Amino acid sequence: MTTFTALTTLTGKGPAEALGLAMERLEPEPTGVGVFEIEDGSGLWEVGGYFVETPDEAALAVLSAAFDAKPFVVSELPETDWVAKVKRELAPVAAGRFFVYGSHDADKVPEGAEPLLIEAAMAFGTGHHGTTLGCLLALDKLVGEGVPVGSTLDVGCGTAVLAMAAARIWDHEVVASDIDAVAVEVAEANMRANGLEGRVLCLEATGTDHPRIAARAPFDLVFANILKGPLIALAPDLAEVTAPDGHAILSGLLNEQAEEVAAVYKENGYNLVDHQQIGEWSTLLLRKRPSN
Structure with missing residues (x-):
């Protein structure tokens, strides 16, 4: 299934959270909205939404203007089997005596290594x-x-x-x-x-x-x-x-x-x-x- 993202940035936690709440009332409504501080000392916050239908770019433009945010960038994401993609792209990692791997690479664990199995579907913090x-x-x-x-x-x-x-x-x-x-x-x-x-x-x-x-x-x-x-x-x-x-x-x-x-x-x-x-x-x- 094709999905869409709409992302913008603005200054300040309060305005960002308010914009996130406003996005939840859009039609078509987003399947999810995220509000994150950009950890670079700039004071900027990122606000984004995921949509299963093409978002209303006119409504997004109104929101960005109302909250003094940058214009939303709308992107189309193709259907992807993310677990299969992670399995292909996350090669095992050797970190000194430690060896971090997915079950699909169980045959690659070196003898004498300290094995750490992290499944591809749980890829955050894999090494x-x-x-x-x-x-x-x-x-x-x-x-x-x-x-x-x-x-x-x-x-x-x-x-x-x-x-x-x-x-x-x-x-x-x-x-x-x-x-x-x-x-x-x-x-x-x-x-x-x-x-x-x-x-x-x-x-x-x-x-x-x-x-x-x-x-x-x-x-x-x-x-x-x-x-x-x-x-x-x-x-x-x-x-x-x-x-x-x-x-x-x-x-x-x-x-x-x-x-x-x-x-x-x-x-x-x-x-x-x-x-x-x-x-x-x-x-x-x-x-x-x-x-x-």
Whole structure:
């Protein structure tokens, strides 16, 4: 089935959310509307809708003018079997000792590798993105250096590929949390697919705000592969649950954002150990300074 998208940008969260609500009242109505902040420091927000019928471009023009947004760009999307497409295009990824793959590539897992199975239909956070790959390589660095880790927390876990990687290495229960209930369901499905039931506790939580996280803190290793804004906002909370001399692996950052985030975490008791860039994305490996 052919679908259509209509996308625009404008300044400010409030106007963007109001435009999103107005789009929901269009005829033909969209099957979905999304409102997202563009994480480049510009202050711009993207508003977009999906349609199964050709959208009314005159009505879209009225909305863009009313909300002082850029003219909508309407595009036609051909019918695509996205799962089949992902299977074709997502080749396995080697990240140090870790090997991320789909079931269609099960015969390609190298001997001695730590396998991480992520199905194509659950492709967000597979290791192909520079942020996830960077986190896996930072983890591989810690393992290679023999850093002792007795507890791990993965905040904003998505598919929980990072939590699973830690569970492959260390014999302790890893905690993985996400604000999105669907992500938690995906994470739990991945645990079953990888034979890691009982090794990773998956929780729906906002940041570190969950009694079961508090009960297990502090953690020797904390992952947070999210975005610049949430990373900065969460800095005091992550510092609170990171053990002295423990490590944090942070990503979801554009290269030009890394210095600012590292500075915020320095103010919250961390020292920068390593800064890795993969394409336009950065990963920070930090160590929590011991308490005085």
